[in-house]
Amino acid sequence: xxxxxxxxxxxxxxxxxxxxxxxxxxxxxxxxxxxxxxxxxxxxxxxxxxxxxxxxxxxxxxxxxxxxxxxxxxxxxxxxxxxxxxxxxxxxxxxxxxxxxxxxxxxxxxxxxxxxxxxxxxxxxxxxxxxxxxxxxxxxxxxxxxxxxxxxxxxxxxxxxxxxxxxxxxxxxxxxxxxxxxxxxxxxxxxxxxxxxxxxxxxxxxxxxxxxxxxxxxxxxxxxxxxxxxxxxxxxxxxxxxxxxxxxxxxxxxxxxxxxxxxxxxxxxxxxxxxxxxxxxxxxxxxxxxxxxxxxxxxxxxxxxxxxxxxxxxxxxxxxxxxxxxxxxxxxxxxxxxxxxxxxxxxxxxxxxxxxxxxxxxxxxxxxxxxxxxxxxxxxxxxxxxxxxxxxxxxxxxxxxxxxx
Amino acid sequence: xxxxxxxxxxxxxxxxxxxxxxxxxxxxxxxxxxxxxxxxxxxxxxxxxxxxxxxxxxxxxxxxxxxxxxxxxxxxxxxxxxxxxxxxxxxxxxxxxxxxxxxxxxxxxxxxxxxxxxxxxxxxxxxxxxxxxxxxxxxxxxxxxxxxxxxxxxxxxxxxxxxxxxxxxxxxxxxxxxxxxxxxxxxxxxxxxxxxxxxxxxxxxxxxxxxxxxxxxxxxxxxxxxxxxxxxx
Numbered sequence: 001x002x003x004x005x006x007x008x009x010x011x012x013x014x015x016x017x018x019x020x021x022x023x024x025x026x027x028x029x030x031x032x033x034x035x036x037x038x039x040x041x042x043x044x045x046x047x048x049x050x051x052x053x054x055x056x057x058x059x060x061x062x063x064x065x066x067x068x069x070x071x072x073x074x075x076x077x078x079x080x081x082x083x084x085x086x087x088x089x090x091x092x093x094x095x096x097x098x099x100x101x102x103x104x105x106x107x108x109x110x111x112x113x114x115x116x117x118x119x120x121x122x123x124x125x126x127x128x129x130x131x132x133x134x135x136x137x138x139x140x141x142x143x144x145x146x147x148x149x150x151x152x153x154x155x156x157x158x159x160x161x162x163x164x165x166x167x168x169x170x171x172x173x174x175x176x177x178x179x180x181x182x183x184x185x186x187x188x189x190x191x192x193x194x195x196x197x198x199x200x201x202x203x204x205x206x207x208x209x210x211x212x213x214x215x216x217x218x219x220x221x222x223x224x225x226x227x228x229x230x231x232x233x234x235x236x237x238x239x240x241x242x243x244x245x246x247x248x249x250x251x252x253x254x255x256x257x258x259x260x261x262x263x264x265x266x267x268x269x270x271x272x273x274x275x276x277x278x279x280x281x282x283x284x285x286x287x288x289x290x291x292x293x294x295x296x297x298x299x300x301x302x303x304x305x306x307x308x309x310x311x312x313x314x315x316x317x318x319x320x321x322x323x324x325x326x327x328x329x330x331x332x333x334x335x336x337x338x339x340x341x342x343x344x345x346x347x348x349x350x351x352x353x354x355x356x357x358x359x360x361x362x363x364x365x366x367x368x369x370x371x372x373x374x375x376x377x378x379x380x381x382x383x384x385x386x387x388x389x390x391x392x393x394x395x396x397x398x399x400x401x402x403x404x405x
Numbered sequence: 406x407x408x409x410x411x412x413x414x415x416x417x418x419x420x421x422x423x424x425x426x427x428x429x430x431x432x433x434x435x436x437x438x439x440x441x442x443x444x445x446x447x448x449x450x451x452x453x454x455x456x457x458x459x460x461x462x463x464x465x466x467x468x469x470x471x472x473x474x475x476x477x478x479x480x481x482x483x484x485x486x487x488x489x490x491x492x493x494x495x496x497x498x499x500x501x502x503x504x505x506x507x508x509x510x511x512x513x514x515x516x517x518x519x520x521x522x523x524x525x526x527x528x529x530x531x532x533x534x535x536x537x538x539x540x541x542x543x544x545x546x547x548x549x550x551x552x553x554x555x556x557x558x559x560x561x562x563x564x565x566x567x568x569x570x571x572x573x574x575x576x577x578x579x580x581x582x583x584x585x586x587x588x589x590x591x592x593x594x595x596x597x598x599x600x601x602x603x604x605x606x607x608x609x610x611x612x613x614x615x616x617x618x619x620x621x622x623x624x625x626x627x628x629x630x631x632x633x634x635x636x637x638x
Contacts, residue, residue, distance in 0.1 A: 004518060015506060315502045318463060319516040319563070320491020322484045398463050402502065 002332070009333035012305070013340070023301040024341035026294030027381065031345025031374050032352065033287035038370045039353035041280025043362040045273050050363075052269030058099075058229040059132060059265040060239055062087075062246065066257060080259050081250070082221035090249035091225065095241055097233030100131035103209055105223040109216060111205055112177040113165040120161055122178055122205045124212020132226040140172050140187025143208050151210025155183040158202035159191035176205075181215040183207060194361050235264045294341065295381040302334050302389035313393050314401025327394040334386020335379050342378025346371055408475075410571060410603050411437040411460055416469035416479075418455050429455040431626035432469065439570070442597040442604045444614035447623030454575070456623065457607050461494055461573040462486045474570065491519055495564025499576035501556040503548040509535060509559045510544040516567050534562040538592060554585035561592060565602070572596070574606040578613055590616040 013020045065080045088103045095101065104125040111120045123129070127142040137156065147154050155178070162171050171185045183205070192201040213220055229238045239262050246260055306313070313326055350366055357364035413435035420427045429452045437443055437460075447453040458464035459471050462478050463486075471479035478489060490496075495516075503512045513531040522530070535544055538558040548556050557577060564572055574593065578586040594616050596602045606617060614620050622630040 311502070312504055315504065316515070316519075317487065318461075318490065318496050318502075320487050320519045320567075322487050322519070324484075325519055399458055402498065 002328075005329055005332045006336060008329060009336045012333060013337055019301065020337060023297055023337060024344065026297035027291065027338045027341030027378055028294075028345040028348060030287065030291030030294040031342045031378055032349035033290055034284055035346050035349025035366075035370065035374055036352040036356070037283040037287050038280060039350065039364070039366050040356045040360075040362070041276065041283065042367060043353070043357055043365045044360075045276040045280065046365055047362040048272045048276055049269060052265055052272070053134075058233075058235050060227040060229070060235055060242060061263045061265060062225040062227065062242065062260055063223065063263070064260050066259060066261065082223075083225055083260065084220065084222060087246055087249055088222065088225055090245050091227065091242065094245050095227070095238075097230055097238050097241065098227050099230040100128045100226070100228040102126055102128035102132045102226045103222040103224070104129055104226060105209065105212055105217055105221060107216060109179045109205075111161065111179075113174065116165050118161060118164045118203070120158075120178075120203050120205050122207065122212065122216060124207055124209040124216070126209055129206065129226065132228040134228075135192070136190045138188045138190050140185070142187065148208045149210065151208050151212075151214055153181060153183045153211055153215075154186045154207065156187040156189055156206040157185055158189045158204040160200055160203040161205060162188055178205060178207070179216050181211075183211075235266050239264060291377065291381060295338070295385040298334055298338050298382060299385035299389060301337075302330060302386050303392070305333070306330060306389045306393040309393075310396060310401050310404040313396050314398050314404065317396065317398035318402060323394040326396075327390045330390030330393050331383060331386050334390065335382035338378045338382030338385075339375070342375055345378070346374055349374075408439065409436045409472075410439045410441075410474060411435070411605070412470070412472040413456075413459075414470040414472070416456075416459065416466040416471055418452070418459065418464070419467045428626050430459075430466070433626070433628055435621070435628060435631075437603065437605060439603055440597070440601045441619060442594070442617045443606065444617035444620045445605060445607045445623065446609060446611075446614055446620060447629070448609075451623040452626040453607055453623040457573060457575055457605065460571075460605050461496060462489050491516060491567065493570040495561075495567065495569040495572045497557070497560050497564050497572065497574040497577045499579035501548070501553070501560045501580070503556055503559055503563075505549070506547055508545045508547055509540060509551065509562075512548070512559055513563045513566050515563060520567065530566050531562070534566040535559070537565065537596075538562045552585075553581055554588060557581065557585075557589055558592070561589075561596075565596060565600070568600075570603060572602050572604045574604060576607055576609070578608070578610070586610075586613065 062083065064082045083103070085103070088101065091098070091101050102125055104123050106121055106123040108119055109122040111118050111122070126148045130136070130142060140156065142156075143154060146152075155176070157171060157176075165171065165176065166174070171188060174185050175182050176185060177183070189202070189204070189206070194200055209222070227238065227242055229235050242262055243258065247258065250259065252259065316326060353366065354364050356362075413433045415432045415434060416430050417428060417432055418430040420429060433452070433456065435456075445453050445457060455464065459466055459479070462473060465471070465479045469479075470477060473489065474493065476489070478486065481489065504515070510528070510531045513534050514527040517527040517530060532544065535541065538561050540555060540558050540562065543551060543555060548559070551559065572593075577593070578589050581589060590613060593604055593606070597604050604617070608614050619631070619633045621628055
């Protein structure tokens with residue numbers, strides 16, 4: 001009986017292909033929007049999380065300048081004292097619970113090899129930087145202590161730099177020019193890909209801090225100090241210790257505020273992930289409204305359908321159809337219609353999300369739960385919005401219905 | 406002759422309220438026995454259509470009792486009457502009332518669907534009914550591909566596929582030419598004689614009414630005359 005009714009409804013949907021299609025469109029767009037939004041959203045959340053993890057887990061980043069608004073880009077205040085070697089030395093000497101402590105300064109600089117050139121993020125640092133940021137070498141070696149101390153012209157390059165200059169060739173031992181100073185490549189960094197903000201993390205050159213300060217920056221300033229917590233120490237515990245040590249070594253009296261800021265990357269990761277999730281939810285809700293509009297479209301067309309087929313309903317009632325038969329017939333038709341729209345919408349939504357994932361280089365993360373929910377919801381919309389028209393059809397008086405032209 | 410199939414006991418059917426109240430039927434008494442072929446005549450507004458609707462359990466009286474097969478059908482709710490129609494009554498309308506874009510066989514199967522009959526049984530019964538009305542080979546034609554006479558045969562097949570006790574025919578030849586009218590009336594007469602099907606038929610054509618063995622004339626909501634061929638003969 002139900003199968004019979006489904007077949008019947010498919011036939012009546014086919015009978016008015018254009019009208020059915022236009023009706024479907026509302027649901028299709030609604031479901032596609034919801035699916036695309038949620039899928040892209042969960043992909044973005046995953047991307048943000050992994051980006052921050054790539055930056056280094058349990059990482060504190062110290063910058064000079066007063067702390068800006070929470071989570072904001074703690075801007076460098078010109079009037080403020082920069083970080084210095086002695087700050088790093090104090091942390092290394094007194095801080096407990098840290099896995100790695102590394103100073104770093106960076107700048108966008110033109111890097112040249114042969115006839116090729118590339119503007120790259122050049123960072124002056126030490127070997128601990130790789131530990132702090134959980135960054136491994138694909139080949140080659142780290143800076144030696146003597147290279148770090150004396151500021152020898154050696155460097156580690158990222159994957160993008162390697163591709164630009166060497167293609168399939170071997171980069172180690174080659175000499176590149178970084179801002180008019182020469183630099184020998186001693187190692188290749190593991191690829192990290194793009195950040196969620198589209199920044200290429202592999203377009204980098206690392207060199208010893210002393211070399212960077214002398215040959216590129218022209219000063220002794222340190223932009224950041226990376227402090228990675230060890231496995232037993234949460235960053236929330238480590239942060240006040242870092243603050244105490246730095247206040248002490250920078251001689252900040254208790255009545256004055258910090259002239260440096262400490263950012264907890266874990267907290268930023270959580271905040272950003274939860275922001276993305278909220279955003280996703282909001283976009284999904286907005287998309288959900290279009291589903292509602294789609295549902296009203298279904299109701300509209302079902303009302304037309306019931307009116308148009310009044311005579312048919314009369315015949316069916318005359319030859320012995322119960323109210324419930326008519327009700328079910330039109331309910332099934334509305335449900336099949338919106339379910340069909342839902343399925344098409346899911347396919348389109350997934351395709352859109354796939355496309356977006358490819359262009360934005362975020363993971364394609366379709367959620368079976370969301371898809372199932374979309375199917376269920378579109379069926380529900382058909383039932384809810386199909387009910388009133390169906391009831392109207394079922395309540396018709398067979399005599400009037402038969403007289404209807 | 407068998408027991409009464411249809412009984413009207415001072416049946417009233419009124420429409421409207423107060424001053425505007427109209428009595429379509431004003432206390433009609435009527436009995437139709439099983440196996441009868443009755444023609445119901447009368448000018449428009451005489452109450453014949455209302456009487457037919459009540460006979461076919463499509464409508465209920467405002468006052469009085471309508472009994473069908475000994476059941477007080479006038480007091481039944483919509484769905485019970487639908488069941489009654491499905492089990493015991495077949496309908497043939499003036500305008501054929503077939504579902505468009507639906508094959509003859511599917512149209513004939515329709516009442517069986519509401520009975521919950523399995524697909525195979527439905528198909529078989531539909532084929533038998535179509536054979537009965539002489540439409541072998543036309544099973545898969547849609548109404549648009551059939552002539553008026555053939556469409557009315559499909560409608561008759563649909564009416565008899567459930568082997569009903571009563572066939573209600575509302576101007577069954579109204580849309581047909583003389584030759585087709587004759588064919589359809591021959592068919593109804595045969596069904597009445599061979600299957601013992603009780604037929605109640607509304608018509609305004611005297612030569613169509615001639616096929617019936619009994620003619621009831623309505624006028625102003627009353628039975629004006631009730632004549633049987635047997636009595637005349």
